[in-house]
Amino acid sequence: MSITVRIPTVLRSATGGAATISATGSTIGEILAQLASDHPGVQPQLFNEDGTLHKFLNVYVNDDDVRYLGGLQAPVADGDEVTLLPAVAGGFA
Amino acid sequence: MLTLTSEQRDAMVAHCIRNLPNEGCGLLVGSDDGVISQVVPSANVADSARVYEIEPKVLLRTFRAADDSGEVVAGCFHSHTHSDAYPSPTDIAQAPDPSWHYVLVSLRVTPPVLRSYRIVDGDVTEETVTIR
Numbered sequence: 001m002s003i004t005v006r007i008p009t010v011l012r013s014a015t016g017g018a019a020t021i022s023a024t025g026s027t028i029g030e031i032l033a034q035l036a037s038d039h040p041g042v043q044p045q046l047f048n049e050d051g052t053l054h055k056f057l058n059v060y061v062n063d064d065d066v067r068y069l070g071g072l073q074a075p076v077a078d079g080d081e082v083t084l085l086p087a088v089a090g091g092f093a
Numbered sequence: 094m095l096t097l098t099s100e101q102r103d104a105m106v107a108h109c110i111r112n113l114p115n116e117g118c119g120l121l122v123g124s125d126d127g128v129i130s131q132v133v134p135s136a137n138v139a140d141s142a143r144v145y146e147i148e149p150k151v152l153l154r155t156f157r158a159a160d161d162s163g164e165v166v167a168g169c170f171h172s173h174t175h176s177d178a179y180p181s182p183t184d185i186a187q188a189p190d191p192s193w194h195y196v197l198v199s200l201r202v203t204p205p206v207l208r209s210y211r212i213v214d215g216d217v218t219e220e221t222v223t224i225r
Contacts, residue, residue, distance in 0.1 A: 010190050056187060058149045065149045085152050086189035088169050091116060091144025091181065 003031055003076050006083040014041030023082075028059060029072030031082055045086075056087040095168070095194045095209040096128040096223045106205050108134040109172035109198045116145040117198070118171035120155045122164050127194055128225075130164060137171075144183065145171045168194030168209075175201055178208040180217050188212035194220070 005021045015021060016039075025031040032053075036043040048054055052072070059066045060083040066074040076082065109117035118137050123129040135151040147169065159166050173181070178199035180188070188195060191213040199206040211218045 008189075009192070056189075058152060060149075060153055063150075063153070065153075067149075083153060083156075085149075085156060087146055087149070087187075088118070088120070088152060088189065089139065089144065089146035090171065090184035090187045091139065091141065 002078060004081045005031060005035060006081065008085050010086060011042050011045055011084065014045070015039045026075060026077075027072065028061065028066050028069075028074040028076060028082065031076060032059070032072070046084075056089060058085045058087050059083070060085070094127055094221045094223055095196070096225050098129075099224050101129055101132045102207055102222075102224060104132045104134070105170045105196065106198055106207060108132075109170075109200060109205070112137060112172065113174060113200065114142050115140060116142060116172050116174060118145040118147055118169065120147060120151070120166055121168040121170065121194060121196065122155060122159050123167040125165055125167075125192075127167060127220075129167060132170075142174050166193075168196060170196035170198060170207075172198040172200050172205075177201060178206045180210055180212060185212055185215055185217060196222075 003023050005023050007015050007019055023031045023034045032046050036046055061076055061080055115137050119134040121129050122131040133155050135147045137145045138148050139146040156166055178197040195210045195212055197208050209220050209222050
């Protein structure tokens with residue numbers, strides 16, 4: 001079981017410059033936990049302190065946003081591509 | 094420095110006006126040195142006059158297309174409907190990428206004012222916008 005994870009530019013300093021990383025697991029939660037375990041610098045960008053997915057990170061399995069697929073429980077399968085992109089958000093409040 | 098065509102500048106302002114009363118937003122695609130090739134308008138999924146968030150699907154599609162064409166997502170734009178064209182504390186705190194150009198369109202005044210900023214580790218620096 002191998003999943004390709006695409007790392008956004010702003011997280012590459014924490015992954016030794018790697019733009020893609022291979023991971024194994026059956027859910028998004030397992031994939032991201034492995035990523036954080038292998039590259040501790042990304043942990044605070046992926047997860048809130050309570051272990052939930054960081055609000056300002058978009059996570060996609062192939063073309064789909066995981067928030068519509070069950071969040072950290074979203075299933076992944078061999079050959080899937082997971083993309084991480086920081087949310088582009090801001091404003092007055 | 095950010096380099097735009099007058100059509101790109103007008104497209105950003107027009108998109109922000111269309112989104113009133115909410116904030117309007119979108120992405121900028123171009124080269125590493127800030128020459129913009131494409132303005133990509135997005136829905137504001139925050140659906141708010143005070144905050145914005147780029148539609149996640151637009152974000153994914155734009156990053157992939159830029160990768161495929163050898164370009165980069167060079168920045169983003171959004172409007173301030175009732176305040177000046179300067180990044181708010183939230184904009185600064187949430188700025189994801191120090192290499193990006195952050196364009197603000199203020200609709201507080203007529204005609205609207207467009208300015209561009211770099212935001213690095215919380216430090217905001219205005220940059221020149223050149224219309225080519």
